[in-house]
Amino acid sequence: MGRRRGFFAELQYQQRLAEQQQRRQYAAAVQARNRAVREAERAQREYVRSVAAAQRAEARDQAAAAAAAKKAHIEAQKAIAESRTAQAIDAFEQIDSLLDATLDVDDYVDIDSLRQSVQHPPFPRKDLKKPPPQPVLAQPPAEPLFVAPSAPTGLSRLFGKRKHEEESARAHAVWAEQHRQWTDYVERVLPGKNAQLLEEHAAAEQKRAEQLTAALAEYRAECAERERTVAEANERLDGLKKALAIGDPEAINEYVGIVLGHSVYPEVFEVDYEYEFDPELGELTVTVIVPPPSAIPNVKTYRYVAASDEIRETPCSQKEQRDRYNGAIAAVAIRTFHEVFESDRDGRIQTISLTVRTETVNPATGLNEAFPLIAAAADRQEFSKFDLRNVDPAQTLAHMRSQVSKNAFGLKPISTARGIR
Template sequence: MGRGFFAEIAHQQRLHEQQQRRQAVAAVQASNRAVREAERAQREYERAVAAYERAAEREQAYARAAAKEAHVNARRAEAESRTAHAQDAFEQIDSILAATLDVDDFVDLDSLKTVAEHPPFPRDDLRTPLPKPPRVVPRPEPEFVAPPPPTGLSKVFSKKKHAEATAEAHALWEETHKKWAHRAHTVLPAMNAEALENWRTAEQQREKELAEAEDQYRRECTERERHAAEANERLQRFKDALAAGDPGAINDYVGVVLGNSAYPETFDVVHEFDFDAELGELTVSAAVPPPTSVISAKAFKYVAASDEIRETACTQKEQRDRYNRAIAAVAIRTFHEVFESDREERIKTISLTVQTDTINPATGLVEKFPFVAAAADRDDFLQYDLRHVDPVETLALMRAQVSRNAFGLKPISMARGIR
């Protein structure tokens, strides 16, 4: 069987933990530095090209040279980055067994509990009331200002003219006052009343939308809580069944353990397994990538004369030795992780096959190629100090069937079974 529900959760957690650990590894740091240098050089190249395009004709020769130099630096940095990436990939493959030895493969199932994670309320803007519109007030009421009375001799001769000016000013004031009164007592009250009504309508709409958004958010939170509760109830049933020694639960726990086993991206491994409670035996099949999918270039060099990045491939012997060692490491790692994680010691023996599915160059058809068939007894296997073993030699000690050349797709015979 493949990864189940809890196995997938564990697998993703282990991938995250493995990534965090690898960030501190010198090879990764070197790779990251090379990547940053490549990116920096590329940015300089792009800036130089832009400068070249902007440069005046008399400056283009200099800009052209700077752009060429930046391009060369960028390509060299890219080659160095690709080399660092390749070396890091090789280091991960070469340490398949070592990578698991500092990790306790026992899985505390409580670590798989689900906690509902709620996003922030998406409509916080609706929680702020709309500002009440300011009341528009009329300008001060216009006052009548009579023309200044005549003085001196003009008091005798300009009485009529002054009276006419006063009457004209009063008529103008009356017209102005009439307009002011209409605006102050009719127009502005209507405007204020309309603005206030529009505000009330908008506020009611805001409150309605807020209530709907909060209700929707509560429903979504409730649904997330429900899913989390159901997952945790399922987990508790799993824990109870495992504590009771239920064979199906033991099988599922193995799935969690092997799902928690994070292999390099360039050498991923998928397990299928089945537990026989009567015999206390776990049968495991580990599917590894075929030789053709494993990285083979070990170095990259920029050649300025042809403006190309050339790769240096590993020799056939290097590829063969690395692949064959990796196959053996997968086998020993699988035994180790299952036995170490089974603290209740319910799994007494493991029967293991390591194989790949790929095209048979003789038939053109996809076929299974078994490379390792091995069986291990718990008590015997746990005596080994895996920090100091050669996995190939360990398999030989266990009398396992091992392909003479897995890299060359030379399968073992399964005629006599695993034992």
């Protein structure tokens, strides 16, 4: 064997995982946990505020402020303990309902539902599509006009003629210098300024155009790559669909991987698979790899003890841990039978030979080893008669004459000498 999730199986697994996580957002246990977390955060904020108030208080208010801070701290710790307890309860409920979680789900996977469509993100540099605004060119100032001094009148006309001529000459000289400066500015300085503005605008526009060209080329290349990837995936999907129609063993293996990838387990009890289909026997051999007992949560409640200012754990008893783990692996076995048979509408898989094992360090040797815990075989026709809503998975396995570890929680392996059947 040695098969793990294939291309389409991984896609299906990730999609189902996202859907499951979204659904669980609205589950009552999660809502309770979120409420507890919010309360813990609120209490912690209140505690921080109380501490700050205590530090700012006058000497006469220190006692009252310290008492308020202590009360807020106690409430914060209680809320944290309640939040952790809610999370523990949620985790245990998920583990205890591994079989129930799949019974309301149609495990058949329509291959066409895996068909992809190209989803292009918007062009990220829309700012480059807008050219820079035209520069505002400087306009020439008004041309200076010569204003002659007022002509003398009266007696001044008779005796001030020379003075008037001198004033006129000075005024003309001032005007001439102003006009010279104006002419120099209009004919030399102003054109240079405007030319620089136009040059800077042209350079900015050229830079924008070059950046836009490069950004569009990169974006179009990324779009082309996305289209190529999707086209290849859909072409592979078409090939898988045709191969399934004629019962190709490799296609059936791929489909089994899709189905098992569609079966998403809770984060606290994730599983993996190895599988191989034998077309001559119509039998699927599958190994389910489950977490070791040490990976399963073992604290059921958290309680704040004010006297010691600590949050204490209440662990599950050995019996509770053993019963939960043994029940979980039995549920995994029955769930896997159910999901594979239900998904195979064409009935190509007639029997399933299943092993449930875990991989962990052997406490006797210190080496990482595989521990087979369940070996079971199921016939499609017989298994389809079971009403799984009303079964105890452990008793179902016993009814099917399965080999089941007498102490899976203690890592006591079953004997594989005689095989599954």
